[in-house]
Amino acid sequence: MSVLSQLLVDGGIALPMLDGSALQLSPEIASRAQFGWTISVHILFAALSIGLAPFIIYFTWKEVRTDDERFTRLRSFWVKVFAAGFVMGTVTGIPMSFQFGTNFPQFSSVAGEMIGGPLAFEAKMAFFLEAVFLGVLLFGRERVSDRTFILSSVLVGFGAWLSGFWILVVNSWMQTPQGYEMITRNGMEVAKLTDPIAAFFNPRMTWMYVHMINAAVISVALLVAGVSAYIVWKKRDSEAWGTALKIAVLILLVSAPLQAIHGDAYGRHVEDTQPQKFAAMEAHYETGTADLHLLAFPTDPSALTDPRAENLFTISLPRVGSFLASGGDFNAEVLGLNEYEENPPVAMVFWSFRFMVGLGFLFIALALWGGYLLYRGRLSDSDRYLKAMIMASPFGYAALLTGWYVTEIGRQPWVIQDQLTTSEAVSTTLTATEATLTLVGFLVIYGALVLVALYILRWLIQDELRELGVQETSGDRWYGPIPGVSDDD
Amino acid sequence: MTELLLPVDSYLVEPLPEIWFGLVMFALTMYIVLDGFDFGIGMLYATRDNDHDRETLLSAFGPVWDANEVWVIAFGTMTLAAFPDVYSRLLADHYLLALGFVLALLFRGLGPELREQRDDERWMRYCDYSFIGGSLFAPLLFGMIAGRWVFDAATLSAPTLLTGIGLVAVSVVTGAAFLAAKTGPALASEMRDYGIIATLAYLGGVVVLLATVVFTDAGGAADTILSIPAAVIVVLSVAAGLGGIVLAGRGEYRAWLASALALPVLLSALVALLLYPTIYPPTGLTVQDAVVSPLALNLTTVLGVPVLLLVLWYFKFLYGVFSGPIEGEGYGA
Ligand code: HDD
Ligand code: HEM
Ligand code: HEM
Numbered sequence: 001m002s003v004l005s006q007l008l009v010d011g012g013i014a015l016p017m018l019d020g021s022a023l024q025l026s027p028e029i030a031s032r033a034q035f036g037w038t039i040s041v042h043i044l045f046a047a048l049s050i051g052l053a054p055f056i057i058y059f060t061w062k063e064v065r066t067d068d069e070r071f072t073r074l075r076s077f078w079v080k081v082f083a084a085g086f087v088m089g090t091v092t093g094i095p096m097s098f099q100f101g102t103n104f105p106q107f108s109s110v111a112g113e114m115i116g117g118p119l120a121f122e123a124k125m126a127f128f129l130e131a132v133f134l135g136v137l138l139f140g141r142e143r144v145s146d147r148t149f150i151l152s153s154v155l156v157g158f159g160a161w162l163s164g165f166w167i168l169v170v171n172s173w174m175q176t177p178q179g180y181e182m183i184t185r186n187g188m189e190v191a192k193l194t195d196p197i198a199a200f201f202n203p204r205m206t207w208m209y210v211h212m213i214n215a216a217v218i219s220v221a222l223l224v225a226g227v228s229a230y231i232v233w234k235k236r237d238s239e240a241w242g243t244a245l246k247i248a249v250l251i252l253l254v255s256a257p258l259q260a261i262h263g264d265a266y267g268r269h270v271e272d273t274q275p276q277k278f279a280a281m282e283a284h285y286e287t288g289t290a291d292l293h294l295l296a297f298p299t300d301p302s303a304l305t306d307p308r309a310e311n312l313f314t315i316s317l318p319r320v321g322s323f324l325a326s327g328g329d330f331n332a333e334v335l336g337l338n339e340y341e342e343n344p345p346v347a348m349v350f351w352s353f354r355f356m357v358g359l360g361f362l363f364i365a366l367a368l369w370g371g372y373l374l375y376r377g378r379l380s381d382s383d384r385y386l387k388a389m390i391m392a393s394p395f396g397y398a399a400l401l402t403g404w405y406v407t408e409i410g411r412q413p414w415v416i417q418d419q420l421t422t423s424e425a426v427s428t429t430l431t432a433t434e435a436t437l438t439l440v441g442f443l444v445i446y447g448a449l450v451l452v453a454l455y456i457l458r459w460l461i462q463d464e465l466r467e468l469g470v471q472e473t474s475g476d477r478w479y480g481p482i483p484g485v486s487d488d489d
Numbered sequence: 490m491t492e493l494l495l496p497v498d499s500y501l502v503e504p505l506p507e508i509w510f511g512l513v514m515f516a517l518t519m520y521i522v523l524d525g526f527d528f529g530i531g532m533l534y535a536t537r538d539n540d541h542d543r544e545t546l547l548s549a550f551g552p553v554w555d556a557n558e559v560w561v562i563a564f565g566t567m568t569l570a571a572f573p574d575v576y577s578r579l580l581a582d583h584y585l586l587a588l589g590f591v592l593a594l595l596f597r598g599l600g601p602e603l604r605e606q607r608d609d610e611r612w613m614r615y616c617d618y619s620f621i622g623g624s625l626f627a628p629l630l631f632g633m634i635a636g637r638w639v640f641d642a643a644t645l646s647a648p649t650l651l652t653g654i655g656l657v658a659v660s661v662v663t664g665a666a667f668l669a670a671k672t673g674p675a676l677a678s679e680m681r682d683y684g685i686i687a688t689l690a691y692l693g694g695v696v697v698l699l700a701t702v703v704f705t706d707a708g709g710a711a712d713t714i715l716s717i718p719a720a721v722i723v724v725l726s727v728a729a730g731l732g733g734i735v736l737a738g739r740g741e742y743r744a745w746l747a748s749a750l751a752l753p754v755l756l757s758a759l760v761a762l763l764l765y766p767t768i769y770p771p772t773g774l775t776v777q778d779a780v781v782s783p784l785a786l787n788l789t790t791v792l793g794v795p796v797l798l799l800v801l802w803y804f805k806f807l808y809g810v811f812s813g814p815i816e817g818e819g820y821g822a
Contacts, residue, residue, distance in 0.1 A: 119569060132803040135555065
């Protein structure tokens with residue numbers, strides 16, 4: 001949805017136009033909205049698999065090796081979540097790869113040599129591995145040895161991390177393309193692979209991989225913490241869920257600060273390689289020295305759509321933007337957005353970035369608070385902390401999505417930076433009717449899917465509580481696993 | 490650096506583009522064979538009205554469908570890696586069919602997964618509809634895309650529709666044979682009957698399809714169809730089909746399964762025959778025109794082909810773990 005609202009902001013063809021009698025969008029707008037919406041849903045499940053993988057491996061290993069009842073309980077719960085999430089990841093992922101061809105055929109043709117290899121490796125190396133060994137992990141307990149069983153969990157987890165690797169090779173190449181030259185094939189200018197190592201390990205690749213994997217770990221740790229906190233809150237003496245909460249807090253203590261430190265350096269790298277995107281992240285219009293806006297609040301509603309310094313109340317470090325971007329010079333020039341002919345929708349990028357970073361600091365605070373309680377041995381006793389963690393459980397996903405909006409929307413108008421624009425990439429044979437039809441279909445079906453995923457999580461939690469012997473009392477009943485918020489699975 | 494490892498300006502072996510055409514067709518074959526019987530199970534599921542039988546069908550499907558489905562992704566991404574323009578045109582030119590197909594896969598995959606989440610009559614019924622409908626529409630639409638691709642025919646033309654229906658029928662054949670081989674005698678004999686009907690329908694459909702194509706020369710394919718290799722494929726298909734019916738009648742279900750699986754393999758061979766060398770008939774693009782540059786293809790070969798062999802080994806392992814007959818309770822989660 002945010003893609004739609006972004007397009008409103010963009011001033012592009014904003015509202016669904018009345019075209020004749022039917023409600024139709026231009027093929028380009030509809031394709032972009034459709035791609036943005038479907039990938040936003042897909043990434044929720046993909047990140048669930050990536051982030052949950054270490055938990056599954058650990059629980060499986062503990063259960064098989066120690067026969068500890070706590071881990072049996074935790075494993076059986078989270079494997080169910082993993083399995084449901086995996087199926088959803090699969091069914092939402094296949095349309096993703098098709099859309100490269102259906103909606104962005106020019107992109108597939110131009111970049112075929114560069115992205116086809118990695119996508120095919122992803123399928124052959126990662127998807128098969130995950131799918132085959134998940135079958136064993138779910139249905140094969142009685143049919144394989146303990147060792148093969150544990151190994152299956154490791155291979156499933158490895159598959160998830162590997163598929164993240166190959167897809168990010170593709171995406172990072174789109175941000176910092178190299179290792180190719182343009183040639184003519186069948187009358188079309190296309191990229192020819194000249195150096196695979198340069199192309200795969202392009203400057204953005206490792207930044208993106210570390211940041212994304214860690215983001216998935218944070219998001220899932222928050223989800224695990226939230227679910228555990230809820231169950232502990234209902235049943236104080238549940239050893240298993242107390243343990244799960246503890247593990248989640250320990251993981252957050254490492255991953256949350258790491259993400260902020262890494263993200264700070266990552267920002268400098270973006271400035272180096274995509275100055276226009278960096279300027280959009282900082283709403284920096286005039287070339288010259290840049291201040292760093294630590295906090296920014298809109299002083300009037302227009303700042304939500306055009307975040308110029310005049311209509312923002314900011315707490316800024318003067319010239320620190322220059323200092324950071326140049327690595328040490330307070331007077332360094334930073335390119336401003338006015339230098340470019342066409343810019344991404346600045347407001348979306350600017351506010352998304354702030355949202356992500358703000359949440360990043362919130363997670364550090366939550367981790368430290370939990371660490372302190374853990375140290376005092378009162379983690380499961382603090383009502384306030386349990387409630388905070390329940391509320392925070394979907395926020396990791398919110399940060400993950402907004403981070404991707406910074407990356408993808410900030411790259412506009414390019415789909416391959418400085419090489420191919422998004423409008424050139426869109427199908428020329430697609431009609432407005434077809435595009436609108438499928439957009440509506442995907443909005444409805446993927447939206448329903450997210451709701452169903454939330455319901456499944458809720459049912460699993462209710463089952464778990466029933467098994468723990470908690471009576472449902474209408475008085476303190478939460479509606480849904482995550483009260484009030486739903487941007488999560 | 491790269492030159493040291495891989496030839497940059499020439500293919501590793503001269504016919505590498507043709508080999509990749511073969512590999513892409515191999516992935517297609519794996520897909521219509523393996524996910525084909527999943528679709529068949531899904532459609533035959535509609536004939537079961539008691540819970541015990543339904544559970545049995547679902548447990549035959551459960552551990553393997555996801556891995557089977559990955560072959561369509563392998564097919565797509567291998568096409569993209571070797572023949573990007575074919576991938577672009579194939580999907581862009583069949584926009585609604587292609588997205589309809591992936592949505593059918595979505596419903597097919599979700600149905601069984603969601604079904605077990607709740608013990609509620611109505612919920613389970615909707616999940617069943619999703620499973621059955623997805624299993625019907627996925628092969629239908631996939632077959633229709635193939636029909637339009639191979640015969641350069643309109644969406645609602647006889648060649649397109651017959652290819653779609655053919656794929657549906659052959660999926661029912663393999664699904665029935667698979668279930669007959671995996672389940673108890675009572676279910677097996679019913680599956681045998683459905684399988685026999687579907688085999689006859691399939692063979693009839695193929696004959697009508699080929700006759701139509703010869704008659705109208707759709708996509709200029711008439712000559713190929715009247716050639717010796719095509720005749721061999723057709724004869725073998727008829728032999729496998731009729732032989733299968735005999736084996737099924739005798740209750741030799743494993744042998745029936747083997748002969749049933751030959752049908753989609755032969756179908757895919759026919760598709761390959763029709764697509765070589767003009768891999769995208771609507772624009773006249775040949776394998777040589779469409780293939781990527783040497784370095785890119787060499788790389789996908791060196792990194793990809795060994796992995797493909799490994800994948801085949803995984804499949805052997807997977808089907809090994811879940812071999813043997815299933816009882817109503819499934820494999821035990
Ligand atoms: C749990 C999620 C999460 C959290 C807490 C953070 N990030 Fe992040 N960020 C992501 C999740 C994410 C992401 C969704 O995963 C992105 C999108 C692309 C990528 O590589 O990671 C991302 C991208 C991303 C980018 C690059 C955008 C681009 O590629 O153009 C920068 C500069 C930062 N982040 C910086 C930060 C900083 C300074 C943080 C301080 C706390 C931070 N991130 C926390
Ligand atoms: C994983 C998280 C991702 C998210 C949340 C995401 C999100 C988005 C969004 C919101 C857009 C729309 C931008 C706009 O219209 O202004 C977009 C564009 C695009 N992204 Fe991504 N993306 C992700 C990953 C990827 C990956 C891995 C690839 C490639 C392999 C990719 C390829 C594209 C393409 C081709 C477009 C252009 C079409 C368009 O503008 O909508 N994206 N993405
Ligand atoms: C446009 C970009 C993307 C495409 C085309 C794509 C494609 C796919 C496909 C086809 C599947 C199904 C695989 C199966 O059947 O097992 C899948 C699943 C998956 N994808 Fe994506 N994907 C994209 C973005 C991403 C991103 C950005 C990530 C993470 C960094 C990711 C991680 C995964 C994972 C881990 C799975 C396994 C299924 C699961 O665990 O949920 N994908 N993807």
